[in-house]
Amino acid sequence: MATETEVGELLRRRGWRTAFTVAERVNAWAALVSAVERGYGDDIHEYTNDLSCRDWLHEAWLLLDEHVVQLWTPQIEALDDRYRAATVDDDGHALDQFHRLPGPDLWWWRRHPRILTGDLGRSLRSAGAIGTGPDAT
Structure with missing residues (x-):
């Protein structure tokens, strides 16, 4: 198994735009989760781009040494x-209208925000998504 630095560089060579660290991708996932909890206000393309931070973590977990995995899991x-x-x-029915879904093990692609607001909400509703508005409790 590889170190964090080695995994970041390996994944960059596999097509990721930079050699990310686990902390960077965990922070990005945390920011996306918080935004989804509040009501994600950006558009469908930003949302699908933001989801990729979780993809990186999924790929990295297969390569990282056990200590790093245990620390962050x-x-x-x-x-x-x-x-x-x-x-x-x-x-994934709603997102699949806008973005080709990856394999079934990437479960986060098969879900959409419960609070549908802004551009993302309009796009997902147009694809049949059912959710609540930002003011619903």
């Missing part, structure tokens, strides 16, 4: 739980 699992709570599982 509790925080990622807690963020995953928050994301699940703030989203609706529609097996």
Whole structure:
């Protein structure tokens, strides 16, 4: 298994735009989860781009040494739980209208925000997504 630096560089060579660190991608996932909980206000293209931070973590977990995995897994699992709570599982039907879905093991692509607001909300509603508005409780 590889170190964080080695994994970041390996994934960059595989097509990621930079050699990210685990902390950078966990922070990006945390920021996206918080935005989804509040009501994601950006558009569908930004949302799908933002989801890729979780893709990076998924790929990195297969390569990282066990110590790094054990260190970060509790925080990622807690963020995953928050994301699940703030989203609706529609097996990816709404997002699939705008972005080719990856394999089924990337479960976060098969969910959409529960609060549908802004450009993203309009796009997802047009694709059949059902959710609440930003003021619903």
